Amino acid sequence: MPSNGHHPVTDTLTIDGYSASDVQTPGDAFECALMLAEASSLGRAVTPVGGGTALDLGNLPERVDLMISTAGLSGIIDYEPTDLVLSVGAGARFGDVQAVLAEHGQRLPLDPPGGPDATIGGLIATARSGPLRYSAGTLRDLLIGISVAHPSGTVTKAGGMVVKNVSGYDMPRLYLGSLGTLGIITSANFKVLPRPRAEATILTRHETADAAFAFASRLHVAREPMAALEVVQREGDWSVAVRIEGRDQTVEMVRQRISAEAPSDFSSLDSEASATWWADFVSLYRPQDPKTSVLVRCGVRPKDTATLALGIIAAMANAGVTVPYLAASPGTGGVLAELSFGANGSAQTMAEAQSLLLELADAATIVAAPPPWKRGIDIWGRLPDGFDVMESLRQQFDPSRTINPGRFAGFL
Amino acid sequence: MNREILIEKLQAIVGRDAVFSRPADLLVYEYDGSVDGAVDTAMPSAVALPTTTQQVADIVQLARLAGLPVVARGAGTGLSGGAVPQNGGIIISLTRMNRVLEIDEDDRTALVEPGVINLELSEETLPYGYFFAPDPSSQKACTIGGNVAENSGGPHCLKYGVTTNHILGLEVVLPDGRIIWTGGRATGGSGYDLTGALVGSEGMLGIVTKALVRLTPTPEATLVLLAPFGDIESASHATSRIIAAGIVPAALEMMDNLTIQAVEPAYHAGYPMDAGAVLLIEIDGITDDVRSTGEEIAAICVEAGATEVRIATEKAERELLWKGRKMALGAMGRLAPNYYLHDTVVPRSKLPATLKRVEEISHDFKLPIANVFHAGDGNLHPLMLFDRRTPGATERVLEASKEIITYCVEVGGALSGEHGIGTEKRGYMTLVYTADDLAAMAGLKNSFDPRGMFNPEKIFPKGYMCGEVRALRMQAMAQKLGIHAL
Numbered sequence: 001m002p003s004n005g006h007h008p009v010t011d012t013l014t015i016d017g018y019s020a021s022d023v024q025t026p027g028d029a030f031e032c033a034l035m036l037a038e039a040s041s042l043g044r045a046v047t048p049v050g051g052g053t054a055l056d057l058g059n060l061p062e063r064v065d066l067m068i069s070t071a072g073l074s075g076i077i078d079y080e081p082t083d084l085v086l087s088v089g090a091g092a093r094f095g096d097v098q099a100v101l102a103e104h105g106q107r108l109p110l111d112p113p114g115g116p117d118a119t120i121g122g123l124i125a126t127a128r129s130g131p132l133r134y135s136a137g138t139l140r141d142l143l144i145g146i147s148v149a150h151p152s153g154t155v156t157k158a159g160g161m162v163v164k165n166v167s168g169y170d171m172p173r174l175y176l177g178s179l180g181t182l183g184i185i186t187s188a189n190f191k192v193l194p195r196p197r198a199e200a201t202i203l204t205r206h207e208t209a210d211a212a213f214a215f216a217s218r219l220h221v222a223r224e225p226m227a228a229l230e231v232v233q234r235e236g237d238w239s240v241a242v243r244i245e246g247r248d249q250t251v252e253m254v255r256q257r258i259s260a261e262a263p264s265d266f267s268s269l270d271s272e273a274s275a276t277w278w279a280d281f282v283s284l285y286r287p288q289d290p291k292t293s294v295l296v297r298c299g300v301r302p303k304d305t306a307t308l309a310l311g312i313i314a315a316m317a318n319a320g321v322t323v324p325y326l327a328a329s330p331g332t333g334g335v336l337a338e339l340s341f342g343a344n345g346s347a348q349t350m351a352e353a354q355s356l357l358l359e360l361a362d363a364a365t366i367v368a369a370p371p372p373w374k375r376g377i378d379i380w381g382r383l384p385d386g387f388d389v390m391e392s393l394r395q396q397f398d399p400s401r402t403i404n405p406g407r408f409a410g411f412l
Numbered sequence: 413m414n415r416e417i418l419i420e421k422l423q424a425i426v427g428r429d430a431v432f433s434r435p436a437d438l439l440v441y442e443y444d445g446s447v448d449g450a451v452d453t454a455m456p457s458a459v460a461l462p463t464t465t466q467q468v469a470d471i472v473q474l475a476r477l478a479g480l481p482v483v484a485r486g487a488g489t490g491l492s493g494g495a496v497p498q499n500g501g502i503i504i505s506l507t508r509m510n511r512v513l514e515i516d517e518d519d520r521t522a523l524v525e526p527g528v529i530n531l532e533l534s535e536e537t538l539p540y541g542y543f544f545a546p547d548p549s550s551q552k553a554c555t556i557g558g559n560v561a562e563n564s565g566g567p568h569c570l571k572y573g574v575t576t577n578h579i580l581g582l583e584v585v586l587p588d589g590r591i592i593w594t595g596g597r598a599t600g601g602s603g604y605d606l607t608g609a610l611v612g613s614e615g616m617l618g619i620v621t622k623a624l625v626r627l628t629p630t631p632e633a634t635l636v637l638l639a640p641f642g643d644i645e646s647a648s649h650a651t652s653r654i655i656a657a658g659i660v661p662a663a664l665e666m667m668d669n670l671t672i673q674a675v676e677p678a679y680h681a682g683y684p685m686d687a688g689a690v691l692l693i694e695i696d697g698i699t700d701d702v703r704s705t706g707e708e709i710a711a712i713c714v715e716a717g718a719t720e721v722r723i724a725t726e727k728a729e730r731e732l733l734w735k736g737r738k739m740a741l742g743a744m745g746r747l748a749p750n751y752y753l754h755d756t757v758v759p760r761s762k763l764p765a766t767l768k769r770v771e772e773i774s775h776d777f778k779l780p781i782a783n784v785f786h787a788g789d790g791n792l793h794p795l796m797l798f799d800r801r802t803p804g805a806t807e808r809v810l811e812a813s814k815e816i817i818t819y820c821v822e823v824g825g826a827l828s829g830e831h832g833i834g835t836e837k838r839g840y841m842t843l844v845y846t847a848d849d850l851a852a853m854a855g856l857k858n859s860f861d862p863r864g865m866f867n868p869e870k871i872f873p874k875g876y877m878c879g880e881v882r883a884l885r886m887q888a889m890a891q892k893l894g895i896h897a898l
Contacts, residue, residue, distance in 0.1 A: 082652045083759045083790070084660075105658050127605075140608065141577045154848040162757040163789045164574060164829040166563045166612050167837075167844060168871055169853045173576065173608025182604075194658030221518070223541075223629050225698060250701050299600035303518035333519075334599050362598035380602035386584075386592040389859050390603045396855035409602035 013052050016371035018064040020047065025069045029147055029155045029186035032068060036184065037153030039066055040402040047404055048180045050091060050119030054126045056295075056368035058179060058407035059379055070121045073186050076100055078161065085144065085161050087189040090121025107195045109136035111228075111282050121185040127177030130282050131228035131243065134331040136193075139176060145189030146172040148182070151402040155186065163191045174393075181408045182397040196245035199227070200255045201274035204240045204266040209313075211263070212238040213306035216330045218261065225254055226331075228278070231309070233326040243278060281327075287338050287368055288324060294339045294350055295368040298361035302333040309335050311360040320344055321353055335361070347373045358382055380409040413478040415457055422460050422502070425470045430508070432459040441503050444490040445550070447752045447806070451493030451835050456483070459503040465583060465591055465621040468504060472619070473589035475502050481868045482587075484615040486527065486558030489550040491753060492834030494562060494614045498869035504619060506557050512536050513622070519597060520627045521580060526557025526620045530564075533625070542627035545572035548830065549738060557620050563612030565830035567663040567737070568694070570788035572628060574830070576611040583622035584610060587861040597624065609856060614832055615867040617860040631696035634662075635706045636730040639718040640687035644668055644783070647689040648764040650716035651787045654693070654709055655760065661709070663694040664788030665737050668767075670747070671782040671795070672736075678743040681736030682722070691718075691787065692737050694730075740784045741795070747780065748797035752809045756817055758825035760790040769819045770794050777812040791829035792820070818843065833871045841873050850876065 013019065026032035039046045044065035049055070070091035078087040081104040088097055094108075095116020101107050111130035112123055124146070129138035145159030158171030175182055206212035212231050219242065220229060228243035244254045259268060269277055287293035300308040309328040316323050316339055325338040341349055350366070350373045357364035358381055366379035384390065387410055394401070394412045406412075413421075415433075422431045432438060435455070442453040457480060462468045475482045481501035488495055497503060510527035517540050524533060530551040534543040546559055547566035554564070560582065565574045572578075581595030595607035610617055641647040647666055654661065667675065667690050672683045683690050691713065695705050710721040724730045736743075744751045758766045767783060770792070774781040782795040794816060798805045817827060821843045828837060841850065850872065857864075857872075 080759060080761055082656050083761050084655060085759065133599075137573075137577065140605070141573055148852075150852070154851070156846070156849045156852040158849065158852070160757075160826045160844070161759055161824050162791075162826050162829070164565050164569060164757055164786075164791050165826040166565075166830055166832050167827040168833060168841060168850075169856050170563060170576060170608060170612040171852060171856065173605050173611075174856060176605055176608065178604055194660060197658070246698075247701055247704065249704070250698055253698075253700065297600055299598035301516075301519050301597035303516075332599055333597070362596060363600040363602065365600060365602065382602070384601060384603035386586075386594055386606050387603065389586070389592075389606060392859035392862075393604055393856070396859050397852070 013049060013055060013067065015047055015055050015064050016060050016374060018061055020064045020067040022065065023067045023069060025072045027072045029073070029149050032073070032184055032186055033149035033153050033155045035068055036149055036151045036402060040151040040400045043400065044402070045405050046402050048121070048125070048184045050122030051093060051114065051117045053114030053118045054122055054128065057126055058404065059377070059411055060371065060374045060406065061404065062406035068184060070119060070184070070186070073121070077187055081106060083161070084192050085163065085189060086192050087145070087161060087187060088120050089187050090119060090185045092120045094118045094120060094123060101192055102195065105195050106192045108142060108190060109193050110139060110142070111278060113282055115279065115283050120188055124176050124185050124188055125178065125180050131230050131278065131329060134229050134329060135227045135245070140173060142190045143172045143176060143188060144191050146175055146185060147187045148175055148184065149186050150183040151398045151400060159189060161189050179408045180403045181394055181412055184403065198248045198251040199243065199245045199271055199274050200251050201244070201269040201277055202242045202255065202258050202262060202266060203269070204262045206238045206240065206263060209233065209238050209310055212240050213309070213330065215263065216240050217306070219258060220331055224258060225250070229329065229331050230281070231328045231330060233323070235324055241281065243274065289340065290368065291370055292341050292345045294341065294353070294366055294373070296337050296339060296357060297365045297367050298335045298337070298357055299363035300333045300335070300361050302331055305330040305333050305335065308361055312337055312357065315356045315360060316353065319349070319353060319356065321349070345370070345373065347375055347377065351377055354381070378409065378411060383410050418474070418478055419458055421474055422458055422471065425474065426460050426462050426467050430461040430463070433457070441485065442496060444488045444493060444495050446491050446493050446496070446836055447750065451496055452498060453496050454498055454500050456497045456500050456503045459505055461505045461508045463508050465585065468585045468619055468621050469589050469591050471502060471504055472585050472587065476589060476865065481865050482619070483867050484557070484561070484619045486555035487529070487553045489554045490558065490562060490834065491755065491831040492828065492836040494832050494834035494867070494870060496835065498835065506555065509621065515540055515627070520629070521597060522625050522627055524556050524623055524625060526555060526560070526623065528556045530554050530556060530559060537627050538630065541630050543630055544625060545569070545578055545628045546575045549741065556623055556625065560611050560620050560623055561613065561615045562830070562832045565786070565791065567665055567786060570664055570786065571660050571662040576608060578626045579607060579611050579623060580626055581624035582607055582610055582620050584618035584620055586618050587863065587865050591621070595624070614834060614870050616857060616870055617866065619866070633699040633702040634694065634696040634730065635702050636724045636733050637693040637706060637709055637713070638682070638722040638724070638733050639691045639693065639713040640684045640720060641689050641691070641716070641718055643688035644767050645764050646717040647691050648767070648787065650691060650713050650718065651763070652760065653712045653716055655788070657708065657712060659705055659709065661693050661788060662696045663692070664786070665692040666690070666783070666785055666787035667692070667737065667740065668783040670780060671740055671784045674743040674747050674782065675736040675740050678746060679735045679739060681732055683736055684719070687719070692733060737784065744782065744795060744797060747782070749799045749801070750797070752796040752798070752813065754792070754794040754796065754813055754816060755828050755831040756820040756825055757789070757791045757829035758820050758823050760788070762823040762825070763787065763790055766792060766820060766823060770816060773812050773815045777808055779808060779812055789829070790825070835870060838871055838873050841871070
């Protein structure tokens with residue numbers, strides 16, 4: 001029977017101001033499926049919860065009647081270091097998983113926002129990635145198998161514990177980034193990689209945005225073997241952060257080469273300091289003042305990254321909105337920005353800002369915003385091509401819209 | 413719609429010279445690269461060779477009106493019957509849509525039509541300092557559209573990943589004739605990852621008419637090592653030691669003695685004829701790194717029992733060492749008139765035991781089996797050598813192949829690493845998937861193609877789709893009405 005558990009995170013959690021009267025913590029995938037099936041038959045709306053680090057992501061929920069916590073689905077299921085594969089419960093903390101891998105000199109090459117407290121299931125459901133995307137790709141490139149509990153009461157698996165697998169449709173990638181709307185992820189398998197033997201970071205400060213982007217672009221075009229490359233604006237100050245990973249001699253060589261290219265105002269961090277700097281950098285992916293600020297993530301073709309970043313700042317300035325923080329990834333075309341509305345903030349001003357962003361970018365998602373401002377807004381931006389196929393997918397997998405109703409793209 | 417009218421209408425869409433309908437012209441479209449007899453076939457009504465996306469969409473609309481299934485096809489090098497029609501219908505051959513539309517140096521992408529040949533894409537991007545990483549052995553002939561359909565791999569996917577890791581966006585004709593774009597140049601698009609779902613869907617969800625692919629910068633330096641061992645066990649051991657040392661080579665291939673016997677006299681690649689197995693290891697990257705990593709690998713191999721280690725840095729030398737591997741299939745004719753190329757994957761640590769089992773099966777079925785495979789990622793390719801003129805030989809091969817698959821699944825492996833399921837392995841799907849697992853896949857199929865018009869009778873076990881999908885629909889309906897039956 002489903003058990004009503006208490007979980008320290010979920011006990012205090014709200015989703016855009018909605019809190020659930022009921023929190024259930026299944027002990028395994030099948031129990032999770034039963035809870036979903038029961039909720040489905042009773043017409044209750046379920047929000048899955050992992051580490052609670054990305055609950056801001058999504059449209060306003062239509063309802064939250066029940067939270068299902070994945071806290072009981074934690075733990076390493078299988079890990080064979082010589083096979084470079086790992087199977088882990090969805091509720092496992094990302095930080096704990098990395099610690100286990102580190103004991104064997106391995107890692108998931110990921111630095112997602114949410115950091116160590118994010119859970120594996122939550123990372124998959126929200127398809128988050130961080131600056132390491134520049135060199136290592138995303139979860140999408142690492143996910144090799146998955147198991148999912150569905151509102152029909154079934155548990156399905158796909159993929160496996162091998163790094164190459166074309167046995168039927170590639171279901172894991174369908175669930176990735178689906179915000180639980182096709183089922184609750186209960187465990188996942190990954191390909192893991194050796195940890196780099198050394199790392200270093202170079203931080204440069206620039207007088208202008210143009211100078212910062214020009215420097216970053218020069219390194220990118222020169223194909224310097226960088227692990228991450230970010231152009232950052234904080235309160236009008238522009239800097240570039242370069243992460244280098246690899247064998248000791250390579251890291252040293254690349255560090256020297258980039259230092260020689262860098263403007264006079266730069267600093268260089270070695271192994272531990274470098275790792276710490278990036279961990280802090282990733283955790284800053286949160287609005288400074290959540291009551292009047294909005295966090296947006298925009299995407300554009302990589303070569304237009306600078307244009308997008310500067311365009312956002314200019315367009316927002318015109319609209320009376322300040323941008324206290326912006327991080328652009330010139331190699332991948334991603335821009336994360338905090339928009340500060342001050343006293344002018346409202347649902348209407350945020351909606352206007354969103355349409356401005358959608359004129360500048362191919363994709364613009366409002367990652368976090370004050371809940372009242374989200375009413376009636378699709379935070380995911382424009383409706384994707386093939387949306388009717390997505391509607392049928394939702395219909396096929398969760399016909400009663402039990403999980404996260406309204407929260408996904410197009411209010412699915 | 414009678415056949416004459418259908419052909420006239422097809423000709424009106426693509427032109428007279430782009431429709432094949434005479435039996436002699438259709439015959440070749442009943443085959444792909446699979447072994448004769450392993451895959452069922454049914455002659456198509458016609459083959460159309462469109463040159464534009466709109467033509468593809470028009471053909472799909474026409475097929476819809478005529479109630480005919482559609483099978484998309486590239487170069488026909490597939491090894492699981494994926495492009496072989498099962499219920500006749502119209503074959504859309506995409507080989508005339510073969511232009512590289514754009515190479516974007518800054519974004520590191522190429523926009524290509526589906527009929528572009530894999531190797532030609534890499535050759536075209538080479539002057540810009542890029543290559544297309546997936547490199548299936550058929551890369552001289554296979555097309556990007558086919559690679560997308562099968563989620564193809566190749567020796568270098570150990571480091572670079574498989575096709576899905578290199579596809580950023582797709583233009584697709586859906587089974588209702590509409591044209592959509594999935595994914596794209598920018599990250600962060602909203603909704604489900606339809607690109608991810610389409611790659612590897614074997615032409616059952618949509619027909620790719622353009623692909624936006626990621627290009628990989630050509631490495632600064634490349635080095636190939638050849639390490640012969642006395643037996644397969646010590647070569648496998650060396651493989652595990654290399655991985656355990658935190659090294660991920662670009663490629664790590666193994667060939668056993670039987671393969672060497674076929675390959676060496678044909679290509680003179682320099683593999684010792686008396687070796688029990690050879691490892692072919694490629695590393696690439698920054699010059700200094702490659703040198704030091706090469707030394708590290710050589711030391712590991714020697715410690716694991718390699719009789720020597722040859723290192724090739726020059727392009728010609730490297731290509732010679734690779735030639736024996738890449739052309740291995742062609743050399744098999746020296747050993748037997750026919751071969752059946754198998755494709756399964758096991759966790760790397762299960763390789764030695766799996767190869768032992770393959771040897772037993774070879775003995776039990778009195779079939780010589782050569783092993784040439786991607787040792788780095790546990791992807792086996794047992795090659796069963798036979799003469800199909802011998803009565804019962806093909807059947808024996810299929811029986812032996814079933815034994816191998818069953819064992820691989822038992823040790824945690826998968827049915828196919830890079831060849832796909834098609835018709836060849838659809839009967840084995842229930843070995844790894846439950847009815848619920850298959851129902852989830854059917855849910856995906858149904859969302860794209862509820863009438864089952866694209867490439868029917870593939871992937872799902874025979875007779876599966878209709879009944880199971882109906883059951884799923886009824887279950888969905890029951891849920892909607894609040895009648896829940898567990």
